[in-house]
Amino acid sequence: MFLPLFLVTFLLSGGQGTPVRSRPEYQTDDYYTYEEIQNYLKGLAESYSNQVKLTNVGKSYENRNLTTITISNGDGRKDKKVIFIDAGFHAREWLTHTAALNIIDKLVVSFEENKHLLQDYDWVILPLVNPDGYTYSRSGNKFTNEIIDCLFAYTKDLAVKCWRKNREPNKHGCIGTDLNRNFGHGWGKGDSSSDPCQPTYKGLSEFSASESQAVRRVLLDLANTGRCVLYLSIHSALGEILYPWGSEEIKAENYKEHEEVVQAGIDAIANGNFQFPSTYKQGPSHSLYVTGGCSSDYAYEAGFPLSLIWELPEERGNLTFEFHPPTNLIGELVEETWIGIRAIAEKVMDKY
Numbered sequence: 001m002f003l004p005l006f007l008v009t010f011l012l013s014g015g016q017g018t019p020v021r022s023r024p025e026y027q028t029d030d031y032y033t034y035e036e037i038q039n040y041l042k043g044l045a046e047s048y049s050n051q052v053k054l055t056n057v058g059k060s061y062e063n064r065n066l067t068t069i070t071i072s073n074g075d076g077r078k079d080k081k082v083i084f085i086d087a088g089f090h091a092r093e094w095l096t097h098t099a100a101l102n103i104i105d106k107l108v109v110s111f112e113e114n115k116h117l118l119q120d121y122d123w124v125i126l127p128l129v130n131p132d133g134y135t136y137s138r139s140g141n142k143f144t145n146e147i148i149d150c151l152f153a154y155t156k157d158l159a160v161k162c163w164r165k166n167r168e169p170n171k172h173g174c175i176g177t178d179l180n181r182n183f184g185h186g187w188g189k190g191d192s193s194s195d196p197c198q199p200t201y202k203g204l205s206e207f208s209a210s211e212s213q214a215v216r217r218v219l220l221d222l223a224n225t226g227r228c229v230l231y232l233s234i235h236s237a238l239g240e241i242l243y244p245w246g247s248e249e250i251k252a253e254n255y256k257e258h259e260e261v262v263q264a265g266i267d268a269i270a271n272g273n274f275q276f277p278s279t280y281k282q283g284p285s286h287s288l289y290v291t292g293g294c295s296s297d298y299a300y301e302a303g304f305p306l307s308l309i310w311e312l313p314e315e316r317g318n319l320t321f322e323f324h325p326p327t328n329l330i331g332e333l334v335e336e337t338w339i340g341i342r343a344i345a346e347k348v349m350d351k352y
């Protein structure tokens with residue numbers, strides 16, 4: 001990928017000879033690396049200092065920053081409700097980070113057309129929960145848009161590209177904790193492994209991983225302010241939007257509200273201007289399989305009245321790509337995701 005424009009601190013000449021620094025432009029031609037994501041966020045914070053604030057909310061096992069971007073309309077009001085979005089819990093889910101960056105771009109750079117979404121709400125976005133795992137998953141042979149089937153990750157290179165967990169070593173030589181099995185709600189239940197060599201290893205104890213601790217801090221901080229409304233965690237690749245509970249076979253008390261806001265997103269995508277729109281399904285997350293230790297159950301319990309897992313699609317038209325969509329599809333996939341999330345946000349703002 002070319003260096004993002006803002007890295008080159010061009011000073012362009014403005015109308016009256018005033019220097020205007022070029023602004024970050026989100027590119028969908030390839031998946032950003034961790035460094036590119038961080039630089040993109042920093043560029044926004046410099047160019048839009050009135051609307052954007054970056055916060056390092058923790059560090060990964062390998063000492064990378066976990067950085068949230070808080071987006072407002074810059075009016076200084078402190079009592080707004082909050083939508084919190086994260087992405088990239090699972091290393092190989094490459095489309096999730098870039099979908100999160102597109103949301104950021106829409107709210108900051110394309111502010112004018114989306115400013116109604118920032119009237120009474122601030123958005124907090126953590127685009128990369130698991131930077132170590134993600135960086136590892138990008139460390140193999142160059143991705144050449146080949147179709148990768150992670151169920152049959154027989155080669156060393158496929159095992160790298162299909163990596164799921166963080167990169168913290170475990171006692172018996174195997175590496176990594178599944179961060180979305182490490183939360184303190186229903187920890188260890190269902191589809192969750194006690195074997196440190198398995199992809200769904202739950203960790204030594206609840207919140208043993210620094211990355212899940214960081215997400216917990218953000219969730220609890222927001223819950224304590226009483227401003228939290230929606231938590232949305234972006235994963236792939238099932239093409240489903242799921243609500244609590246995951247760790248028990250019961251539906252969230254307000255499942256009807258969940259279903260209503262989710263349906264708004266599904267309909268917006270179906271009615272969007274796409275040749276092969278994704279046909280999302282929805283339901284309680286246990287309908288997939290019972291899973292303990294997930295962030296979405298934890299957030300719901302902590303006080304977010306709406307808590308969703310957004311599972312991006314694994315196919316487009318007749319092409320099934322699972323976790324690694326070819327780069328030429330990034331643009332339309334993240335655009336479609338934005339249309340769904342925007343519709344959900346509008347519905348949420350009507351009701352809460």
Ligand SMILES: *[C@@H]1O[C@H](CO)[C@@H](O)[C@H](O)[C@H]1NC(C)=O
Nearest residue numbers: 038056062063064065066067
């Ligand atoms: C983390 O953020 C701090 C503060 O912005 C910065 O000084 C440091 O270089 C960052 N670390 C990494 C690994 O990028």
Ligand SMILES: *[C@@H]1O[C@H](CO)[C@@H](O)[C@H](O)[C@H]1NC(C)=O
Nearest residue numbers: 275276315316317318319320
């Ligand atoms: C898949 O769809 C594309 C675009 O519609 C088409 O060109 C191609 O022939 C299809 N391939 C298969 C195997 O059906």
Ligand SMILES: [Zn+2]
Nearest residue numbers: 090093235236
């Ligand atoms: Zn996932």
